[in-house]
Amino acid sequence: xxxxxxxxxxxxxxxxxxxxxxxxxxxxxxxxxxxxxxxxxxxxxxxxxxxxxxxxxxxxxxxxxxxxxxxxxxxxxxxxxxxxxxxxxxxxxxxxxxxxxxxxxxxxxxxxxxxxxxxxxxxxxxxxxxxxxxxxxxxxxxxxxxxxxxxxxxxxxxxxxxxxxxxxxxxxxxxxxxxxxxxxxxxxxxxxxxxxxxxxxxxxxxxxxxxxxxxxxxxxxxxxxxxxxxxxxxxxxxxxxxx
Amino acid sequence: xxxxxxxxxxxxxxxxxxxxxxxxxxxxxxxxxxxxxxxxxxxxxxxxxxxxxxxxxxxxxxxxxxxxxxxxxxxxxxxxxxxxxxxxxxxxxxxxxxxxxxxxxxxxxxxxxxxxxxxxxxxxxxxxxxxxxxxxxxxxxxxxxxxxxxxxxxxxxxxxxxxxxxxxxxxxxxxxxxxxxxxxxxxxxxxxxxxxxxxxxxxxxxxxxxxxxxxxxxxxxxxxxxxxxxxxxxxxxxxxxxx
DNA sequence: AAGTGGTCTAGACCACGTT
DNA sequence: ACGTGGTCTAGACCACTTT
Numbered sequence: 001x002x003x004x005x006x007x008x009x010x011x012x013x014x015x016x017x018x019x020x021x022x023x024x025x026x027x028x029x030x031x032x033x034x035x036x037x038x039x040x041x042x043x044x045x046x047x048x049x050x051x052x053x054x055x056x057x058x059x060x061x062x063x064x065x066x067x068x069x070x071x072x073x074x075x076x077x078x079x080x081x082x083x084x085x086x087x088x089x090x091x092x093x094x095x096x097x098x099x100x101x102x103x104x105x106x107x108x109x110x111x112x113x114x115x116x117x118x119x120x121x122x123x124x125x126x127x128x129x130x131x132x133x134x135x136x137x138x139x140x141x142x143x144x145x146x147x148x149x150x151x152x153x154x155x156x157x158x159x160x161x162x163x164x165x166x167x168x169x170x171x172x173x174x175x176x177x178x179x180x181x182x183x184x185x186x187x188x189x190x191x192x193x194x195x196x197x198x199x200x201x202x203x204x205x206x207x208x209x210x211x212x213x214x215x216x217x218x219x220x221x222x223x224x225x226x227x228x229x230x231x232x233x234x235x236x237x238x239x240x241x242x243x
Numbered sequence: 244x245x246x247x248x249x250x251x252x253x254x255x256x257x258x259x260x261x262x263x264x265x266x267x268x269x270x271x272x273x274x275x276x277x278x279x280x281x282x283x284x285x286x287x288x289x290x291x292x293x294x295x296x297x298x299x300x301x302x303x304x305x306x307x308x309x310x311x312x313x314x315x316x317x318x319x320x321x322x323x324x325x326x327x328x329x330x331x332x333x334x335x336x337x338x339x340x341x342x343x344x345x346x347x348x349x350x351x352x353x354x355x356x357x358x359x360x361x362x363x364x365x366x367x368x369x370x371x372x373x374x375x376x377x378x379x380x381x382x383x384x385x386x387x388x389x390x391x392x393x394x395x396x397x398x399x400x401x402x403x404x405x406x407x408x409x410x411x412x413x414x415x416x417x418x419x420x421x422x423x424x425x426x427x428x429x430x431x432x433x434x435x436x437x438x439x440x441x442x443x444x445x446x447x448x449x450x451x452x453x454x455x456x457x458x459x460x461x462x463x464x465x466x467x468x469x470x471x472x473x474x475x476x477x478x479x480x481x482x483x484x485x486x
Numbered sequence: 487a488a489g490t491g492g493t494c495t496a497g498a499c500c501a502c503g504t505t
Numbered sequence: 506a507c508g509t510g511g512t513c514t515a516g517a518c519c520a521c522t523t524t
Binding site: 028029030044047058059060061062063064 | 489490491492
């Protein structure tokens with residue numbers, strides 16, 4: 001564990017303990033460097049981490065200001081995978097495949113997955129539950145390569161992500177997300193147990209591997225209130241959480 | 244403009260021009276330092292900026308990989324202010340105050356704005372339009388100090404943010420956002436011209452000054468499709484845009 | 487005027503990937 | 506074995522805030 005991270009953690013603890021209350025100033029870089037017995041650059045890197053997490057604000061010429069108690073920031077996988085999000089919130093995810101099939105790629109598939117016209121994609125419609133209650137309908141389109149693996153995934157698999165990692169060594173490293181609202185269609189309403197036209201939060205998602213190649217894209221529709229997307233935003237940081 | 248930012252911009256341009264195609268590797272830090280005639284640390288800072296913006300991926304031991312074409316990432320103010328978002332998207336924002344009044348602070352106000360029980364807050368209900376079309380209902384609660392200024396703001400003011408900056412020198416520096424979905428209430432439906440129960444995207448927002456003091460909080464309700472929140476997320480970066 | 491963070495330099499050693 | 510990025514050091518000068 002790098003020294004600068006230890007220092008950042010130590011400062012987080014001090015802030016949580018009330019040594020540096022919200023709104024007050026931290027000691028200067030030079031003072032902290034003495035206190036921790038490291039070079040100024042190392043303290044600087046620690047402070048950079050805290051600024052990036054939205055814990056501190058930084059203005060040239062003035063000491064750094066304490067913004068607030070450190071909040072738990074979600075990991076990349078918690079933000080991408082329904083099951084990992086649920087587990088990390090102390091809920092029990094489950095799911096079932098409603099429908100799965102191979103189709104010729106649509107123009108939208110070709111754009112999102114960067115595949116050739118005429119290639120096949122594997123479409124899966126899943127109903128997702130939290131503690132047995134239906135909360136989300138997921139329509140995912142996989143590239144042919146990934147579909148080969150996914151089609152052998154058990155229908156009641158709670159986490160396709162974990163299954164893919166274990167079975168095929170597939171690791172996601174980046175994702176693009178879009179959030180909007182829509183009205184429940186007939187199929188959505190039937191699966192989720194809402195009336196047709198009920199408000200849903202839509203989550204469109206494209207996931208990529210380490211080299212930036214798209215592996216899947218999906219449209220998820222959540223019952224209103226089941227998912228809240230949270231962003232802490234300043235000119236120097238964007239912290240994401242969801243609950 | 245710092246040198247490291249110039250270097251980052253230059254690399255962005257090179258990537259856009261196809262000199263470093265998506266999926267390929269960038270030259271090493273040392274090579275780039277020679278090319279730009281700066282110290283390695285300066286190149287490092289430039290590359291850090293690009294990694295933070297999701298343009299590059301970085302793994303120890305391997306050269307940095309080009310993830311994708313540089314995307315325009317929204318500024319903090321574009322993300323916080325309806326008018327600035329609209330303008331930066333080439334749209335014309337307008338707005339009108341439907342109702343404004345002083346009220347005793349509710350428990351929710353006291354929590355969000357960190358004010359004492361018994362203090363007053365200034366509530367404003369606005370209808371917001373894009374190119375004359377109603378798209379959003381905004382219910383904002385201002386602290387007493389800020390309310391003193393806002394109550395003199397013209398009713399048809401397009402950007403309260405700009406007005407506050409010019410008139411009272413108020414600058415926002417951080418904001419917390421929450422997104423979810425809800426059904427249009429009677430008042431929402433009347434103002435937005437939708438049916439009651441129509442799906443809306445809700446945006447709850449609390450804005451802070453440079454010292455972390457809350458200045459206002461708001462609940463904005465958008466017609467479905469009028470606003471899309473976009474997040475590009477990996478373990479090393481969270482890029483936000485909205486359209 | 488003094489202090490602070492922002493930028494930049496010029497080195498060093500190490501863990502890890504690539505070959 | 507070698508090259509690469511990650512970490513760390515020890516300085517320097519400047520723009521800006523605070524007093």
